[in-house]
Amino acid sequence: xxxxxxxxxxxxxxxxxxxxxxxxxxxxxxxxxxxxxxxxxxxxxxxxxxxxxxxxxxxxxxxxxxxxxxxxxxxxxxxxxxxxxxxxxxxxxxxxxxxxxxxxxxxxxxxxxxxxxxxxxxxxxxxxxxxxxxxxxxxxxxxxxxxxxxxxxxxxxxxxxxxxxxxxxxxxxxxxxxxxxxxxxxxxxxxxxxxxxxxxxxxxxxxxxxxxxxxxxxxxxxxxxxxxxxxxxxxxxxxxxxxxxxxxxxxxxxxxxxxxxxxxxxxxxxxxxxxxxxxxxxxxxxxxxxxxxxxxxxxxxxxxxxxxxxxxxxxxxxx
Amino acid sequence: xxxxxxxxxxxxxxxxxxxxxxxxxxxxxxxxxxxxxxxxxxxxxxxxxxxxxxxxxxxxxxxxxxxxxxxxxxxxxxxxxxxxxxxxxxxxxxxxxxxxxxxxxxxxxxxxxxxxxxxxxxxxxxxxxxxxxxxxxxxxxxxxxxxxxxxxxxxxxxxxxxxxxxxxxxxxxxxxxxxxxxxxxxxxxxxxxxxxxxxxxxxxxxxxxxxxxxxxxxxxxxxxxxxxxxxxxxxxxxxxxxxxxxxxxxxxxxxxxxxxxxxxxxxxxxxxxxxxxxxxxxxxxxxxxxxxxxxxxxxxxxxxxxxxxxxxxxxxxxxxxxxxxxxxxxxxxxxxxxxxxxxxxxxxxxxxxxxxxxxxxxxxxxxxxxxxxxxxxxxxxxxxxxxxxxxxxxxxxxxxxxxxxxxxx
Amino acid sequence: xxxxxxxxxxxxxxxxxxxxxxxxxxxxxxxxxxxxxxxxxxxxxxxxxxxxxxxxxxxxxxxxxxxxxxxxxxxxxxxxxxxxxxxxxxxxxxxxxxxxxxxxxxxxxxxxxxxxxxxxxxxxxxxxxxxxxxxxxxxxxxxxxxxxxxxxxxxxxxxxxxxxxxxxxxxxxxxxxxxxxxxxxxxxxxxxxxxxxxxxxxxxxxxxxxxxxxxxxxxxxxxxxxxxxxxxxxxxxxxxxxxxxxxxxxxxxxxxxxxxxxxxxxxxxxx
Numbered sequence: 001x002x003x004x005x006x007x008x009x010x011x012x013x014x015x016x017x018x019x020x021x022x023x024x025x026x027x028x029x030x031x032x033x034x035x036x037x038x039x040x041x042x043x044x045x046x047x048x049x050x051x052x053x054x055x056x057x058x059x060x061x062x063x064x065x066x067x068x069x070x071x072x073x074x075x076x077x078x079x080x081x082x083x084x085x086x087x088x089x090x091x092x093x094x095x096x097x098x099x100x101x102x103x104x105x106x107x108x109x110x111x112x113x114x115x116x117x118x119x120x121x122x123x124x125x126x127x128x129x130x131x132x133x134x135x136x137x138x139x140x141x142x143x144x145x146x147x148x149x150x151x152x153x154x155x156x157x158x159x160x161x162x163x164x165x166x167x168x169x170x171x172x173x174x175x176x177x178x179x180x181x182x183x184x185x186x187x188x189x190x191x192x193x194x195x196x197x198x199x200x201x202x203x204x205x206x207x208x209x210x211x212x213x214x215x216x217x218x219x220x221x222x223x224x225x226x227x228x229x230x231x232x233x234x235x236x237x238x239x240x241x242x243x244x245x246x247x248x249x250x251x252x253x254x255x256x257x258x259x260x261x262x263x264x265x266x267x268x269x270x271x272x273x274x275x276x277x278x279x280x281x282x283x284x285x286x287x288x289x290x291x292x293x294x295x296x297x298x299x300x301x302x303x304x305x306x307x308x309x310x311x312x313x314x315x316x317x318x319x
Numbered sequence: 320x321x322x323x324x325x326x327x328x329x330x331x332x333x334x335x336x337x338x339x340x341x342x343x344x345x346x347x348x349x350x351x352x353x354x355x356x357x358x359x360x361x362x363x364x365x366x367x368x369x370x371x372x373x374x375x376x377x378x379x380x381x382x383x384x385x386x387x388x389x390x391x392x393x394x395x396x397x398x399x400x401x402x403x404x405x406x407x408x409x410x411x412x413x414x415x416x417x418x419x420x421x422x423x424x425x426x427x428x429x430x431x432x433x434x435x436x437x438x439x440x441x442x443x444x445x446x447x448x449x450x451x452x453x454x455x456x457x458x459x460x461x462x463x464x465x466x467x468x469x470x471x472x473x474x475x476x477x478x479x480x481x482x483x484x485x486x487x488x489x490x491x492x493x494x495x496x497x498x499x500x501x502x503x504x505x506x507x508x509x510x511x512x513x514x515x516x517x518x519x520x521x522x523x524x525x526x527x528x529x530x531x532x533x534x535x536x537x538x539x540x541x542x543x544x545x546x547x548x549x550x551x552x553x554x555x556x557x558x559x560x561x562x563x564x565x566x567x568x569x570x571x572x573x574x575x576x577x578x579x580x581x582x583x584x585x586x587x588x589x590x591x592x593x594x595x596x597x598x599x600x601x602x603x604x605x606x607x608x609x610x611x612x613x614x615x616x617x618x619x620x621x622x623x624x625x626x627x628x629x630x631x632x633x634x635x636x637x638x639x640x641x642x643x644x645x646x647x648x649x650x651x652x653x654x655x656x657x658x659x660x661x662x663x664x665x666x667x668x669x670x671x672x673x674x675x676x677x678x679x680x681x682x683x684x685x686x687x688x689x690x691x692x693x694x695x696x697x698x699x700x701x702x703x704x705x706x707x708x709x710x711x712x713x714x715x716x717x718x719x720x721x722x723x724x725x726x727x728x
Numbered sequence: 729x730x731x732x733x734x735x736x737x738x739x740x741x742x743x744x745x746x747x748x749x750x751x752x753x754x755x756x757x758x759x760x761x762x763x764x765x766x767x768x769x770x771x772x773x774x775x776x777x778x779x780x781x782x783x784x785x786x787x788x789x790x791x792x793x794x795x796x797x798x799x800x801x802x803x804x805x806x807x808x809x810x811x812x813x814x815x816x817x818x819x820x821x822x823x824x825x826x827x828x829x830x831x832x833x834x835x836x837x838x839x840x841x842x843x844x845x846x847x848x849x850x851x852x853x854x855x856x857x858x859x860x861x862x863x864x865x866x867x868x869x870x871x872x873x874x875x876x877x878x879x880x881x882x883x884x885x886x887x888x889x890x891x892x893x894x895x896x897x898x899x900x901x902x903x904x905x906x907x908x909x910x911x912x913x914x915x916x917x918x919x920x921x922x923x924x925x926x927x928x929x930x931x932x933x934x935x936x937x938x939x940x941x942x943x944x945x946x947x948x949x950x951x952x953x954x955x956x957x958x959x960x961x962x963x964x965x966x967x968x969x970x971x972x973x974x975x976x977x978x979x980x981x982x983x984x985x986x987x988x989x990x991x992x993x994x995x996x997x998x999x
Contacts, residue, residue: 036814037814037903038814038818038819038830041811041812041814041874042815045834045837048867049836049840052840052848053837053840056840116746119743122739123736124737124739124740124743125740127743130740130743130744130747132979133979133983135982136751136754136975137750137753138931139928139932139974140754140757141932141949143953143957143967145753147967148757148760151768151769152756159768193753197750201921201924202880205917205918206884209917209918239883239884239887240883240884243879243880243883247838247879254839254841256841275841282843292844295841295844302835303839306831306836310828314828
């Protein structure tokens with residue numbers, strides 16, 4: 001038990017079952033059926049994304065301005081948009097902010113989410129109801145939740161500062177959204193709040209899929225508490241956890257509405273990320289080529305994580 | 320050209336456009352009925368919430384019935400209008416009549432999307448010069464705004480009375496009054512200094528009145544104006560949150576009794592009237608030195624006519640815009656929507672009928688448009704202004720250095 | 729026995745406390761919705777002098793929009809699951825060098841800024857006559873739903889024992905029949921979870937609703953709420969009330985769905 005882990009395959013493999021790797025060859029005639037499994041999705045993906053992906057790439061190589069929308073003229077400029085955005089004085093700060101925002105958000109969303117998911121796996125009265133209610137924040141339009149958070153975090157009249165001062169935890173009100181040194185933390189905090197329900201729900205479903213038998217078997221071997229988590233829960237949760245993390249990165253890195261709703265990238269650019277910069281270049285400066293260049297840089301960063309994810313899951317499948 | 324062909328080829332590669340190919344180019348359905356009599360016009364604007372939505376509708380309807388046409392109106396949230404316009408432009412589905420915020424008119428006109436109104440029988444005669452400047456591009460008129468607005472200083476009459484002070488007329492008086500009016504749980508003044516065009520707009524009365532100019536933002540006059548904002552915040556007479564506040568937030572603070580004065584526009588009056596326990600009045604924005612004249616920015620939206628291959632329709636759209644800018648409609652919209660007519664000849668009559676709009680009407684007489692001097696380059700200057708404000712108010716730069724730093728020099 | 733009852737009672741208390749912290753902002757929104765000003769600048773912890781004006785307004789003006797939102801979100805869930813489930817199964821069980829490439833493509837699709845997709849769809853819809861239509865919005869919402877559902881379902885299906893399907897195949901069932909008869913029922917939990925978030929993505933969509941509608945007819949709540957948010961004047965009281973009201977039917981649906989995420993479903997099936 002010390003260096004082995006229990007997975008569902010072990011539980012389900014009733015008897016010798018070595019043939020499944022070759023099963024594809026056994027049913028050569030069914031290749032068509034297999035294609036039909038993926039065809040609808042493949043068509044949908046190409047129809048929905050084929051054009052936008054290519055368009056975004058091309059746009060980043062063009063001088064694509066307000067005029068272009070009316071005249072269709074967008075001269076090619078090579079990599080000029082990329083050099084412009086990379087050499088911008090705000091680029092490095094936006095890059096650092098993006099990294100802090102993403103890492104901070106994911107780390108806390110995932111750990112808190114996992115802790116809560118494990119907690120809700122214990123059966124207790126109202127447990128299911130409470131867990132479902134956790135999703136409530138996701139039903140609110142972002143314009144409403146960011147406005148609510150703005151009022152909560154307001155320096156003078158916000159309920160957070162009022163409460164903290166009342167409890168004697170702080171002497172002076174914290175300038176949550178007003179100080180360049182605090183605003184990023186506040187924005188990350190709000191994003192964590194939004195992300196937790198997502199993580200709890202998915203991890204909980206992942207946990208629910210782990211057969212009780214594994215724990216019962218583990219118990220016989222003395223695997224309880226931390227050991228059970230290490231050798232039973234975690235290995236069985238890995239597929240779900242890894243897709244959750246990679247989606248988390250992909251979604252978090254391009255978060256826009258929350259930041260725009262809370263601080264608009266301020267104060268004094270303290271919460272500018274690559275995503276807000278890209279938005280600003282496109283829709284405030286109307287330099288769509290530069291906006292596209294920035295969003296492609298974002299995509300490239302996300303791609304690194306996507307590839308890491310693929311490598312990790314391939315290993316898991318091959319195991 | 321090349322990009323178009325490549326994009327089209329690529330679009331053709333996607334499944335969606337395979338379906339499209341069968342449908343042919345159904346592009347601009349509105350432009351095919353040339354020569355026929357025009358029976359309807361499409362209209363796009365951003366008056367998406369009541370009461371404005373309904374009040375504007377009334378004006379549109381009355382003009383439509385005068386011209387014997389029907390209108391199909393689309394309203395979108397304000398900050399999404401330009402995005403919508405761009406989408407419609409690229410698919411050649413722009414409306415027949417398009418409303419634009421006045422500082423955007425020149426930018427859109429510069430793309431060649433709009434029809435020059437002079438050729439269609441419209442002029443800016445009798446309209447406040449500032450507004451004609453805003454809606455003209457390279458000597459031609461591209462839009463007309465029936466009504467305008469601006470910002471001034473609202474004050475809580477009760478609070479000023481209690482403190483025994485008169486409404487401030489100079490910056491020194493403003494600072495002193497704000498300080499005196501500040502009490503626990505209440506600030507002397509609220510304004511919007513956030514990092515958006517709205518923040519720049521609120522800064523203009525101080526900047527322009529003091530002789531500052533957007534063509535050169537590194538002058539002492541501009542720095543002095545910024546120093547006024549810095550002084551108000553650093554002395555504690557205004558909340559540090561002003562860097563995040565919108566004009567709506569400033570109004571909320573004022574209504575809640577958490578600010579004794581505010582810089583704001585007349586569109587807040589209906590909301591203020593809903594809370595009759597807050598007694599208020601308005602004066603023009605204070606001057607730095609008594610011999611200055613107040614100069615405030617002109618707000619309000621212009622109605623334009625996007626270019627249309629269908630000449631008859633384009634002419635009808637221009638006639639429609641002309642009707643919206645008739646004396647009758649100007650006064651009707653001004654009175655109902657707490658705005659100011661743009662024709663100078665109407666101003667005296669208007670103040671007589673609507674005394675509560677006196678301060679704003681006075682401001683409008685001498686007001687300037689944001690794009691009057693810089694044209695479609697105004698947004699760049701506006702960006703430098705709001706970034707400089709943020710730098711100075713967060714203490715990252717002094718008022719003197721802020722503009723240099725914000726313009727990247 | 730009574731020992732474990734006490735323990736479970738304590739868990740419930742802890743659970744309620746966690747909820748209180750997590751949902752405080754939601755409560756604060758409710759509080760704001762009951763203030764005449766729609767903000768909490770002068771509000772205490774409890775809305776002692778509540779006004780229901782915002783609710784009256786929201787009820788009379790947003791009912792139709794709410795129905796639209798529900799139809800679109802439900803339609804998106806159905807379409808997404810129909811398209812995604814077979815694909816997810818294929819990507820989890822069939823061995824092919826295309827699997828990695830497909831997964832990468834799916835992930836890349838989620839990195840594209842939504843506005844780029846919305847703009848492309850606008851042009852296409854304009855020609856197809858899909859603007860201002862519920863099917864149009866359902867398809868658009870699938871752009872976030874399908875990739876997400878595929879990835880999530882696949883990660884759950886990775887752990888399906890191949891022996892399950894093999895057994896059915898030995899009995900002579902075709903691949904597709906085995907999928908419908910065996911894989912789908914076992915995957916109930918993950919289907920509900922994926923469907924849940926597809927619902928939520930679609931429910932909270934603002935961008936597609938804004939881009940792909942040009943008149944008042946089809947209007948989800950996220951867009952409807954903007955009729956209280958003017959360029960210069962905002963009616964927060966009605967905004968907050970609309971948000972509260974629209975969350976109620978949706979949360980009822982979610983609670984109902986979540987109830988079905990049973991424990992140890994697969995364990996039972998394998999036995």
